[in-house]
Amino acid sequence: MTELPDNILHLPQYQVLGCKSTDDEMHFQVDVPDPIACEECGVQGEFVRFGKRDVPYRDLPIHGKRVTLWVVRRRYTCRACKTTFRPQLPEMVDGFRMTLRLHEYVEKESFNHPYTFVAAQTGLDEKTVRDIFNARAEFLGRWHRFETPRILGIDELYLNKRYRCILTNIEERTLLDLLATRRQDVVTNYLMKLKDRQKVEIVSMDMWNPYRAVGNWREETMTYFETDMPVTNAYTESINRLAKDKNREGRGYSFEVMRARMLYTTKHKKKAPTAKVSPFYKKTIGYGLPDFAEELNYGVDLSTI
Ligand SMILES: [Zn+2]
Missing domain, CATH: 3.30.420 (Nucleotidyltransferase; domain 5)
Structure with a gap:
């Protein structure tokens, strides 16, 4: 297999097939290489590709525009064990339909800005931002x-x-x-x-x-x-000083955000x-x-x- 060139997305494992952009959105169609081995039995190169569709994943904003990656997702059947599977995507958080780097970005930003702000910036809905924040805050609560x-x-x-x-x-x-x-x-x-x-x-x-x-x-x-x-x-x-210090932007924070910021970023x-x-x-x-x-x-x- 040939190595894919790096691309403007800096996701070397993906190949950009096309790009469309509007005033505030950028869309990329990207492809991933075929898997090397069957995820079930480990036999290499015995796949039949079938069925494909473009699945949207959110990514970090570029030049202030929201980014969607349309990943060409294929299904494969392994000739050796007859299993059908859809390979894991590199660099993605599948549960949230976004790139790992966007997920990390939202984790960080949701501690520093109101959910609505982060949602508008990334194109995610507010609930997703809140879910990511909550999971992070819960993790930090267990950690500390x-x-x-x-x-x-x-x-x-x-x-x-x-x-x-x-x-x-x-x-x-x-x-x-x-x-x-x-x-x-x-x-x-x-x-x-x-x-x-x-x-x-x-x-x-x-x-x-x-x-x-x-x-x-x-x-x-x-x-x-x-x-x-x-x-x-x-x-x-x-x-009180701590609360003020952690709430400098003034409004828009929920109590949970303020609590987590006061407890875990200090x-x-x-x-x-x-x-x-x-x-x-x-x-x-x-x-x-x-x-x-x-x-x-x-x-x-x-x-x-
Ligand atoms: Zn197999």
Whole structure:
């Protein structure tokens, strides 16, 4: 097989067959080489091509124009094992019908701009941008596992036109999470699901009368002392600054975007664990993530903000 030349798309594995462009759209018809071996049995060069159609995939904008790649997708039947298959496309995220590089671009841009802006720029619909953002934010949430504090601060913060609930680690001066509302059931539910919640010895919530009346979760889940530590107020200012800093463009961000930006695009406070851990100790971290829990992550470092 001859090697395909590089092309204006910088997708060396694709061959550009044609290009049509309008004021704000560019369309390319592109072809991929035949597969080398059967994806089922591995036998090489025993294919019969049949059926083809152009399938649209979105790509990065070029010169401000939205780009669609019409990929000539073929089906093949293998003479050796009689399987019919449609080969995997290189450089594409099939589930989203877009190039890998566009997917990465949207992941990044959706943290920095409103969904509508990213959608207009790329030609994707807003829901797709949101889906990509959500998947990314969820991944980051699993990746950055914040340690459960000994002294948990629960506070409120006026953000994006509503009162939100903020959770802090008072001893470490870090931000752990933001909840969309300060509604009691939402906060209670969050606390019930808190990992290692038995680690919490003290809960400080100095401004919230409704909470002082609630008993359910604390009796069941943690040793609870009500304190009047005035500590949390000191953070509110830092957290407000952080929120402003991450929302400079002003409007258009959803709460989820602001939350993810505040939690995952800010410096975290990390420390090496104090106790030596036996290499034979089986960790139960799970989540299917690589386990290099060398450092403990205490959350967003507020002392530097
Ligand atoms: Zn085969």
